[in-house]
Amino acid sequence: MAVTKAATERKPAEADAPNVTIALDPIRPGVERARLVEYGIPVWALIGDMGRGEGEMDDVEIARVASDYMIPEEAARAAVAYYREHRHAIDAFLDSNYVVGG
């Protein structure tokens, strides 16, 4: 998994998710492109699958997304925690990630 060991690498909610690391992607810069190191999945993809409305990121939704992506729930929770810290950047990426010209 080609992710950076930059200073921004972190283990979100380490007490709850000791096996999950989120780090910037050296190929795709920006916090909005950070990914789960152990699973190689970008945070934005998980968040985009959950929906970002109030109350949408509940336990049921986190469990569903974790199941669909075949990752532990703690990894999906870590992604949500990271999203809450970088909400503006990730929202902006998701809102602009639509097909142009189609």
Place this chain on the structure above:
Amino acid sequence: MIARFYLDENVKEFLVAALIAIGFDTVSTSQMGRKGASDFMQLLFAAQTGRVVITHDSKDFQQLHGAWLAWSAAWGAAIAAQHPGILIIEQGSGQRGGLPVTQMVANLQAFAALPGPSSNLIFAWNAIVGLREVPPLVR
């Protein structure tokens, strides 16, 4: 249309088994040990193995597709350098979430049922417009 798929790392891994179960030859970046590879290397791998790329990453793959067409044409390699196709499944904008696996499977069945080849073409699907071919970003 081709029905061999290569799922990008941003797409649900569970979709692999769901597509195989209905007869589609499908692999993922995870299965191929290619997680974290650049998008251009992912597209090259898909082209070399004859698979349509399935992705949620419209930004990068639309640009990549345009570059593929422009550069292969400029170098006189337009016939030889064909990728099997790219399908972007939009996750939804605003507060909406993505699609359930069943809906994604249905979309891919619809894609596979399209008449004609998908080579060197890019397609997209969203809940509002449905499935359509997208003009390349070349200007």
